[in-house]
Amino acid sequence: MLEEKDRKIVSALADGIPFVPRPYAVLAEKAGMEEEEFLSRLKDLKTQGILRRVGAVLQHRRAGFSANALCIWNVPEDRLDGVGAAVSREPSVSHCYSRETAPEWPYNFYAMIHAHSREVCESIADRISAENGLGERKTFYSVREWKKAAMRYFCENH
Template identity: 40%
Template sequence: MLSEQEKELVRELQKGLPLVSRPFLDIADRLGLSEEEIIAKVKDFLTKGVIRRFGAVVKHQDVGYVANAMVVWPVTEERIMEAGRAMASFPEVSHCYNRLSAPGWPYTLYTVIHGKEEQDCRSIAEKIASSIGITGYRILFSTAELKKSSVEYFLE
């Protein structure tokens, strides 16, 4: 559970790092804290994993990676940890999650694969399938991005 003061900082940080010479000082002034306190708290959040990373998120369609495939894999319970780790180690895989299956939906591992075109994604999925020895996967290409936003935490 984050403290009220930590939630305040999350609210400020999620606006984006100010593009001024001393951005942490700028945030500190708004929160009535010191620059050192803000920097220490950001580092603490990084250590605890509350902040996953501190940097830029780049819109990948603008840098040439156009195809985006979600590949779903029907992996049995006892192989999930091993297969999940193995899939995550492929550089073309940006996301790898284990999710609960559902009635009529046997898939338990989800990978997002990016490539310059659809055929790249198909080849990568096949390479992963043969290397890990899992068949019966499905590739779901995205045909339209309907929404992509960052969540805004702790809004009133």
């Protein structure tokens, strides 16, 4: 489990990195420690893999990625890891998960594909199917984003 100081760091970062010359000094103050300690703990969290990365996320639609599809397949259990590794190498795939199935829902493999048009998106999904010998695919294109927020860890109100 995380130490109290690290939890403070995670929660100080809930609103992102401020656009000021020394952003970590501002965040460190929120977390009640010196900038140096904040940065050294943050680096440790990175080394341990608890922090995946610090970086920016774009508004992908605004940046021209207008076709965004959740593609779903049913992959035999023993092939999941291999297919997962292959699909993860696709630059146009942002999220790739295996998931539990549900009654009347045999699909266990999920990938989000982003492209500039539906035509391109379909061709990527078709190629992924063909290269990995996957069967029937279900495709759910995004119509509208109603919420996209970064998770605020250790500060939920529900």
